[in-house]
Amino acid sequence: METEYILELQNVTKTFGQLVAVDDISFQLHTGEIHAILGENGAGKSTLMNLIYGLYQPTHGQIFISGQLKHLQSPRDAIANGLGMVHQHFMLVDNLTVAENIALYLSHFSTDKKNSQLIQSEVDHPLKFNEKESKISSNFVKWRFKMDEAIQLTETLSQKFDMTVDPHPRVGSLSVGLKQRVEILKALAVDARILILDEPTAVLSPQEVKNFFQILYTLQEDNRTVIFISHKMKEVLEISDRITVLRLGKKVYTGKTGDLSAQELVREMLGEELSDIHKKKSKVIDEPVLRISDLSVKGSQEEVAVNNVSMETYRGEIVGVAGVDGNGQKEFAESIMGLQPITAGTVQILGKHTTSTESIRRNGVAYVPEDRRTTGIIGTFSIADNLMLNISHFERVARHGIIAQNVKYTTAENMIKTYDIRPPNPNLSVSALSGGNQQKVVIARELSTDPELLVAVNPTRGLDISAAQFVHQALLQQRDNEKSVLLISTELEEVLQLSDRLFVMSRGNLIEATDYRDSIEAIGLLMMGERIPNEL
Amino acid sequence: MLLEETLAATINAATPLLLAALGEVISQRSGVINIGIEGMMLMGALCGMTASFYTSGIPLIAPWFGPCVGMLAAGLAGLVTAGIFAFLAIKLRGDQIIIGTAITLFALGFTQVVYQRLFGSTGSPKSVPYFQEFELPILSKIPLIGQALFSHNIIVYLSMALVPCVYFFLFHTQPGLRVRACGEHPKAISTFGSNVVKLRSMCLLFAGFMAGIGGGYLSLADVPIFTPGMTAGRGFTALAIVIFGKWHPIKVFGAALLFGLGFALDALFQASGWEIQYQWFLMLPYVLCLIVLTASSYKKVNFYGGQAPLSLGKPYNPSA
Numbered sequence: 001m002e003t004e005y006i007l008e009l010q011n012v013t014k015t016f017g018q019l020v021a022v023d024d025i026s027f028q029l030h031t032g033e034i035h036a037i038l039g040e041n042g043a044g045k046s047t048l049m050n051l052i053y054g055l056y057q058p059t060h061g062q063i064f065i066s067g068q069l070k071h072l073q074s075p076r077d078a079i080a081n082g083l084g085m086v087h088q089h090f091m092l093v094d095n096l097t098v099a100e101n102i103a104l105y106l107s108h109f110s111t112d113k114k115n116s117q118l119i120q121s122e123v124d125h126p127l128k129f130n131e132k133e134s135k136i137s138s139n140f141v142k143w144r145f146k147m148d149e150a151i152q153l154t155e156t157l158s159q160k161f162d163m164t165v166d167p168h169p170r171v172g173s174l175s176v177g178l179k180q181r182v183e184i185l186k187a188l189a190v191d192a193r194i195l196i197l198d199e200p201t202a203v204l205s206p207q208e209v210k211n212f213f214q215i216l217y218t219l220q221e222d223n224r225t226v227i228f229i230s231h232k233m234k235e236v237l238e239i240s241d242r243i244t245v246l247r248l249g250k251k252v253y254t255g256k257t258g259d260l261s262a263q264e265l266v267r268e269m270l271g272e273e274l275s276d277i278h279k280k281k282s283k284v285i286d287e288p289v290l291r292i293s294d295l296s297v298k299g300s301q302e303e304v305a306v307n308n309v310s311m312e313t314y315r316g317e318i319v320g321v322a323g324v325d326g327n328g329q330k331e332f333a334e335s336i337m338g339l340q341p342i343t344a345g346t347v348q349i350l351g352k353h354t355t356s357t358e359s360i361r362r363n364g365v366a367y368v369p370e371d372r373r374t375t376g377i378i379g380t381f382s383i384a385d386n387l388m389l390n391i392s393h394f395e396r397v398a399r400h401g402i403i404a405q406n407v408k409y410t411t412a413e414n415m416i417k418t419y420d421i422r423p424p425n426p427n428l429s430v431s432a433l434s435g436g437n438q439q440k441v442v443i444a445r446e447l448s449t450d451p452e453l454l455v456a457v458n459p460t461r462g463l464d465i466s467a468a469q470f471v472h473q474a475l476l477q478q479r480d481n482e483k484s485v486l487l488i489s490t491e492l493e494e495v496l497q498l499s500d501r502l503f504v505m506s507r508g509n510l511i512e513a514t515d516y517r518d519s520i521e522a523i524g525l526l527m528m529g530e531r532i533p534n535e536l
Numbered sequence: 537m538l539l540e541e542t543l544a545a546t547i548n549a550a551t552p553l554l555l556a557a558l559g560e561v562i563s564q565r566s567g568v569i570n571i572g573i574e575g576m577m578l579m580g581a582l583c584g585m586t587a588s589f590y591t592s593g594i595p596l597i598a599p600w601f602g603p604c605v606g607m608l609a610a611g612l613a614g615l616v617t618a619g620i621f622a623f624l625a626i627k628l629r630g631d632q633i634i635i636g637t638a639i640t641l642f643a644l645g646f647t648q649v650v651y652q653r654l655f656g657s658t659g660s661p662k663s664v665p666y667f668q669e670f671e672l673p674i675l676s677k678i679p680l681i682g683q684a685l686f687s688h689n690i691i692v693y694l695s696m697a698l699v700p701c702v703y704f705f706l707f708h709t710q711p712g713l714r715v716r717a718c719g720e721h722p723k724a725i726s727t728f729g730s731n732v733v734k735l736r737s738m739c740l741l742f743a744g745f746m747a748g749i750g751g752g753y754l755s756l757a758d759v760p761i762f763t764p765g766m767t768a769g770r771g772f773t774a775l776a777i778v779i780f781g782k783w784h785p786i787k788v789f790g791a792a793l794l795f796g797l798g799f800a801l802d803a804l805f806q807a808s809g810w811e812i813q814y815q816w817f818l819m820l821p822y823v824l825c826l827i828v829l830t831a832s833s834y835k836k837v838n839f840y841g842g843q844a845p846l847s848l849g850k851p852y853n854p855s856a
Contacts, residue, residue: 076729091724
């Protein structure tokens with residue numbers, strides 16, 4: 001039977017014990033389309049992709065590739081059948097060069113015609129421009145590893161697909177955007193016809209996203225099919241041809257991009273209308289809470305991470321700091337919290353110079369750190385124990401340093417109720433919670449001290465829409481209580497939406513950008529450390 | 537004269553260290569920190585000497601036959617010991633440090649018991665046929681360094697020949713590329729279809745074989761006897777050599793020579809008849825080890841680059 005679908009799932013179900021992760025999903029992929037998959041965390045997106053990629057096998061149902069029934073037992077099978085996946089956590093070896101990474105991947109898959117399914121039924125192998133090139137690629141399954149051939153192959157591929165990638169540097173030294181290109185090149189080296197991209201734009205700046213979309217169009221022109229998984233509604237609407245929405249393991253919608261508005265798609269994802277964040281006009285009170293003057297901080301490699309930064313935050317406002325990861329945000333936040341030594345300049349809180357983290361916290365500063373798993377919580381501790389980790393809570397539940405268990409539990413139970421932490425069991429270890437509930441534990445602990453200043457770094461990273469909204473409400477509440485919030489985030493939309501004043505951090509410099517908040521392009525330029533041309 | 541003697545003694549002392557360290561480079565590059573080298577060397581030393589002792593009694597065979605069989609037995613003893621390590625640490629994903637330590641402690645006791653059962657606890661240690669030194673034609677006639685460099689037993693030359701071989705394997709072959717990737721990001725190559733457990737086990741078995749041969753060198757070439765605990769920290773020194781040599785075969789060769797010098801000076805000073813308690817000289821290689829490792833961990837001293845594989849010592853769980 002002839003079919004136009006390059007990939008088709010028929011009534012695929014995957015259960016883990018009692019849990020039905022993917023529930024009777026049927027799904028078709030047209031050759032050459034960019035197909036977006038939308039869904040909350042836990043909607044079954046990852047499980048579905050892992051089924052297609054051979055990491056899991058379906059409990060029921062069938063998977064067809066190019067009209068043929070396939071039983072994919074491993075990613076290796078899937079790759080041999082023309083799939084490629086760019087994981088959110090890259091499968092790249094940082095200490096090898098770009099060319100070595102590509103060679104390593106290629107060496108696992110024979111491109112020799114006789115014993116490979118790779119080229120069967122496919123139009124044109126990208127490595128078959130001429131005899132010589134094809135010989136090179138089949139050499140990679142042999143014993144010898146030739147660096148110059150690996151370099152040549154990388155160059156050929158990056159030229160063919162119009163991606164500038166230098167084969168020589170170590171992958172670890174590349175930017176995230178370039179690493180992503182290497183991942184895509186890797187998949188193309190074995191002629192992947194279907195590329196699965198898992199949250200590919202989460203780590204990119206607006207300019208990088210633009211370049212990335214260009215790459216997707218090039219792939220599309222080459223008649224390759226792309227599955228694009230994302231949270232970001234705007235990007236999905238911009239790039240995709242069709243959209244599928246998953247909710248609680250079920251497919252709830254598939255349709256052409258543009259048929260439904262963003263609002264309607266969100267409703268499909270959540271199954272309910274999402275109340276818009278009601279943002280009252282802020283009443284900024286002319287009293288600085290945090291005053292930073294001429295602050296400079298050195299990073300871990302002795303480089304200048306924060307360069308001569310001055311700013312203030314006032315009561316009743318949220319000050320946003322946007323920027324691409326790794327431009328000094330971490331060092332900036334940590335120096336405010338007294339966790340990093342300051343090279344020059346001063347940090348004052350409510351007019352006081354403070355130095356140690358303890359005195360900073362005692363002066364009413366709360367902190368939601370960047371990485372909740374490594375610094376926000378202790379995974380093996382219970383919810384109750386995590387909630388009393390900071391000094392003021394500890395002092396409340398402890399008498400002469402001995403913890404009063406009953407006070408600990410009543411305090412914890414109150415906080416669990418107020419912040420809606422689920423499941424509401426104070427004895428449960430935090431690592432058993434979902435990311436959203438882990439973050440609620442952090443927010444509960446930090447905000448229940450009623451701080452004067454809240455420093456929040458990427459507070460919604462990895463959270464789904466409803467959990468992110470909870471965090472946003474908490475930040476706004478803090479502002480409405482006439483406290484001060486410093487929000488440092490790589491999610492540009494979040495910063496634009498919440499902040500009363502806006503800064504951009506780029507290569508350690510802090511630039512006020514409140515006037516440009518309506519121009520993504522201008523802010524994008526600032527994020528890349530460029531000047532803004534006059535016409536913007 | 538003194539220079540010549542020192543040089544020759546250095547090379548002699550460096551050989552077992554180099555053999556064990558080359559194996560360890562491969563093992564650590566694949567992500568397994570084999571801290572049981574000391575134990576594997578001891579097993580090698582005992583089995584090598586025993587095999588040579590029993591096979592050399594047979595009449596009408598060439599005198600080199602015993603030591604060769606011994607060396608092979610030494611390697612196999614190390615390999616089998618490494619097999620236990622591989623099963624516990626790679627297959628069952630136990631803690632590599634604890635298992636390695638256990639293996640070393642086990643080997644210390646085991647070799648002593650077996651040696652006493654076979655050769656008795658009293659009397660002088662049994663002497664066995666061993667590898668004879670021979671002079672390489674022409675080269676050994678070079679003035680000054682000829683005798684020092686080119687008048688050794690066959691194992692010395694073989695171990696040096698192995699240095700470029702290991703280098704070529706790691707950096708110019710497909711399996712070498714996989715071994716390097718395996719120590720950095722095992723999950724990646726696992727999703728490409730490599731079997732991480734198998735790859736790491738192979739590397740560890742090689743390390744065990746090499747450690748066994750290193751031990752065999754001690755009882756079949758250095759001094760043709762076995763004494764319990766005769767490795768005297770050389771296994772741990774090989775571990776230090778790998779770290780100081782930045783997981784690179786050529787640099788490891790240099791590091792092995794430096795530590796070999798430590799052991800050589802120890803022996804030379806003891807023989808020099810100086811009026812100093814000999815324990816001071818015994819300390820020498822280990823003090824050198826401390827100083828070198830401390831210094832090389834400072835950025836300013838570590839000018840020659842290289843860093844530990846990212847997943848070194850981390851058990852790999854394929855289903856996680």
